[in-house]
Amino acid sequence: MKKRMLSMLLVAAMAASLLLGCSSGTEESDGKGDDKKASKKDGGYTIGCTVYYMTEFVTLMTEGMEKKAEELGCDLVMLDAQQDAQNQITQIENLIAQKVDVIIVAAVDSDAILPAIEMCDDAGIPLVGVNMLFNTEEPYHYVGPDDVLAGELEMQNAIDEIGGEGNVVILEGPIGQSAQIQRLEGNQNILDKYEGKINVLADQTANWSREEALTLVENWLETFSGKIDAIVAHNDEMALGAIQALEAAGLTDEIVVTGVDAILDGCNAVKDGTLLGTVYQDAGLEGSEAVQKAYDVLEGKVTEKELSYIDMKWITKDNVDELLDTIYAK
């Protein structure tokens, strides 16, 4: 009986020590943040942040945030909503309970984030959107990529490459996400200029996924055998899936592929020549700008709620090494 009680206590102790262990671990790794209220007195703020999911891109973005926060003497509380909109609301509630000074959110869903705006208003805590737009008419603080421009860049360059005439297919992001909506809008802006000359054979979502894009493009190659001239993908992952399908079919030289994001694999593909080009959105810069904006809002330097975009850059074989030598140098 003693043994049984003991083992139960052990389990309890294990769980408790793990809790303590985790918390002290992160606090140490932060290097500071022992007492948030105390650091506020020194002039720094506590910035709460919840992101939709720790993708490679988001990880780079949060690194930019951390660097900037440190520079400004602020604490950063970083949470991951794991693609669950309800969970993100929960996290924002928790950040509010924690009395952070400002909240930065990379929304899981452009619609589902709307209740958070009201919650933050009620609590008197400013809210700054990053990377994902909110689906509202009301003005709000936002730092994000110019996805319309990205869509324009990738479509324009693809069309230029095939000589201003031919058939394209589009691999879209998940329907309804702001990146998908805006990149498609950018695609369309260019297509409008080439009406009659450029034909869109198909456009479907592959949900940002390499595997889904691979299957989709395999099917398209079958359906539109010999007709496709260019594949325009809303991100590099899907572009890479398309490239895999083309390689399997031995069509790499026949069909042009463009992407967005300039992830490491994407840049390597650009260097190889399998990917014509990709649009670079500086994730670190985006994170750092978001933190800067949050700071400026608190300091009263930014009063008007507006969207600010960070620059998008067209990456080709000529300038891809700049990226590979800097942010991807490790």
Next chain:
Amino acid sequence: MKNEEKAQDGLVLEARNITKRFPGVLALSHVNFRLVKGRVHALMGENGAGKSTLMKIIAGIYQADEGDIFLHGEKVSFHTPKHALSHGISMIHQELSPILDMTIAENLFLGKEFCRGKLIDYKTMNREAAQLLKKVGVDLPPGRLMKELTVSQMQMVEIAKALSYDAEVIIMDEPSATITDREVASLFGIIRSLKEDGRCIVYITHKMDEVFKIADEITVFRDGQYIGTYDAGEIDENELVVKMVDRELTEIYPVRSNKPEEVVLKVENLSQEGVFEDISFELRRGEILGFSGLMGSGRTEVMNALFGITQPTGGTIWVHGEKLEKPRPGKAISKGIGYVTEDRKGNGLVLDMSVYDNMVLPSLGKLSNRMGAINRRQAAKVAEEYKDRLNIKTPNMQQMVKQLSGGNQQKIVLAKWLLQNPDILIFDEPTRGIDVGAKTEIYKLVARLAQEGKAIIFISSEMPEILGMSDRVVVFYEGRKKGELAREEATQEKIMMYASDVDEGGME
């Protein structure tokens, strides 16, 4: 005690001063036990006396709280059954746990498969299995699936499995509870040859006749205490019972005056394809109708169909002159039938529920209002009433039934049906695995119920029970009604003849 000196030289295993506690129960209190080479040692005692507990300690399933075990004079302590096996101690368990979707051979050699390299050598395994089966006198192909066997055949396979370890000490915990008389005979043959081989056998049973047939010495436990060890030749049945129950065994079977009344249940040509055929009988108020036959002869199956647990494929059932169409348990209950099933743990009780919950379970419909809310006060009252009437021993009504002894569990199954106040009661092996004291109580109760005007079907494999209780006896053989005998004409021989489909001359 008396044979201590002469046993000394051949002493194989000795348990000294063993104590074992379970939550709230002192299962064994400073008991002693000695096993001698080449002898069959019967362990007797009522249920809950601690027999199985001690054997499980010796076989490494439980660990003793106090006391020591010596094997060939050396102190040992087994932590697992495997550990005990490696020291030559094997045990045939009371409750079977075969893997139904594996073959006999696979079950026999589970955990010690014959292998050639990494691959299982089925050929050798089946050959060895066939030999083992032959040894225990079972004529079955080793490749047959376990689930195709009858309960008694499974038990024989279990016995074969225990033999396959070639153990020095073989513990048999009620091996004969589920097997036929013919198989018992072959089991005894095996035991005798093991004995000649110099093995030690521990034989646990409730059956008196078996003990005197096979045992060399008898140890008696009572309420977790060691009472004594006796030479089988020095003690008679009556003395033994007194040692076990600590009271004189007077009249076991109650005397009744039987006055036949109107027919309440009539079954005509009831059939279930491949299971039983053309079963017809009548049951009257105030009568006890005995159902005899071997295990698997169709007695239980007929009752299951009658009660609607399975569906009959032909024939008619009349209850109180009304035809019972498409029987379902719920319907049968509402017609006033109660069914005390054979397998307490299998379909009689919900072990994880309390005494109270189990007792009122089939009556909840009557004990709740139209909204389905239970009238708890009334339910508790009737449950309490029947607990007292049946003399159920439990600390309180919220006790889990799994913590009670077999006899008390069986009484709860009875209570659960009596609470419904049925006119027709089916008892399927109501005394299996319970001790003499509880048995007598159940006999008295059944007799009283008949006296009160209930109609009773009494199924039993134990011949004295059938003869002692029944007004009429129906005998089954392989899914058919083989004969019907009135109380006056029923004898053990006649029943046996019908039940095994052999001439009197062919009987053992």
Next chain:
Amino acid sequence: MKEMTKRFDRNWVQTYMLIFIVIGLGIILSFISGNFLTGTNLLNVLRQISINGILAIGMTIVCLTGGIDLSVGSIVAFSGIIAAGLLRDKEYPIALIVLIAVAIGGLLGLYNGYFVAYWNAAPFVVTLSMMTIARGMTYVYSTGRPISNLPTEFLAIGKGSIAGVPVPTIILIIVFILASVMLTKLKFGRYVYAVGGNENAAMVSGINVKRIKMMVYVLSGIACGIAAIILTARVSAGLPTAGESYELDAIAATVIGGTSLSGGRGRLWGTIVGAILLGIVNNGLDLMNVSSFYQQIVKGLIILGAILIDSKRNQ
């Protein structure tokens, strides 16, 4: 006599172990983070656990019969998206739409229950099939897009409060009380335990085992419908991706609460305390700025710990 008291003490400690753990955890957390033990935060936790709590109540009832319901997350999504669609169209009164959503949950549960009970199909497989069917229907209905612009009166279900208590919490409490009454005071509840404890014994006792087995899935579906309403109101949109992997949290709360997945044994209040424990851990780790990666490890360890306690208890 001494034996009896000893046993009583131990049972008591074991039974309420979970509550001690929750209280202990609360004390530890309030030392670590000054924000934990504030009124608003505790109300937050209660609001945050409401969805999982309601799902876990349904799950517990299913598990008591020895079943499991993997489709709860998807049923939440489907009921939610239909509710959002109807709310956007503004053709029916909100109360009716809420009832429709709950009924849809019950209907999908009926599908589960029918095949489990009357076809004797394995609950794991049947509800797995429902899991993907309901998710697929959600995408079909929504064409993969969120449905927003829901009326503000509806959104009050998500963020409103009555006398300081959040509406979702009030709904959870009502569901809990109703389910508790059902399990303890109605014969249906006894039948659920009996079917899970020993199906054969239940059948022999005249219980309509198939109907009980079917009903528990309907109840779980209804719980999903209720949770869907709260979730939709909370995020102010019908999301095709809503409720993904919620079945795991519901099962976790159930198991932590001491309900046996093999059926017949368990208690509803344990499930609620289990849900609270998970909620507190999530909330506490958020407050302590612990990465979600660690949060998952902690959750896994808690589930393991609960199972260990339970298996010790049954030894």
